[in-house]
Amino acid sequence: MATAPLIIFTIFALFGVSSLTAAAETPFVVAHKKASLLKLKSGTERVSVSIDVYNHGSLAIYDVNLTDDSWSTEIFDFVAGNTSNSWEKLDAGSHVSHTFELESKVQTTYYSAPAVITFRIPTKSKLQVAYSTPVPALETLAEKTVAYKLDLVTLPS
Numbered sequence: 001m002a003t004a005p006l007i008i009f010t011i012f013a014l015f016g017v018s019s020l021t022a023a024a025e026t027p028f029v030v031a032h033k034k035a036s037l038l039k040l041k042s043g044t045e046r047v048s049v050s051i052d053v054y055n056h057g058s059l060a061i062y063d064v065n066l067t068d069d070s071w072s073t074e075i076f077d078f079v080a081g082n083t084s085n086s087w088e089k090l091d092a093g094s095h096v097s098h099t100f101e102l103e104s105k106v107q108t109t110y111y112s113a114p115a116v117i118t119f120r121i122p123t124k125s126k127l128q129v130a131y132s133t134p135v136p137a138l139e140t141l142a143e144k145t146v147a148y149k150l151d152l153v154t155l156p157s
Helices: 003-024
Strands: 029-041 044-055 061-067 076-080 084-090 095-104 108-110 116-121 124-131 138-140
Touching (some): 029 116, 029 124, 029 138, 044 061, 084 095
Antiparallel strands (some): 029 044, 061 116, 076 095, 116 124
């Protein structure tokens, strides 16, 4: 008679473990967006943008689309690449990178919004959405003065 409660407990334990395992089998997308400024000559500055998309989950993701439409054409000219890219599949534990270059036309402090990543997972029919980290404020064509402070020290004689 003691075996019946043990069997029921075992069935519930296996059900609980299987539901936890099923919940753990999901993709986990992390995207990091970074930008760097490079002054070419007086009045010209390039912005190099790089976006890394990581799948830290346990399932592959499909139909991955990256879009970064936060760069105003009134402020920037596109020099190399474009602001969107797509990949057919991103395996679990892997990552992809996308880069493009812009040239600043005006002096400003610019705040770029996060990039948008859409993807599909096999267990859900609904399109999934993830966002990258935002880029800190970029001061384009700013006069960057370097302040050197020279303290004269007199030594006692």
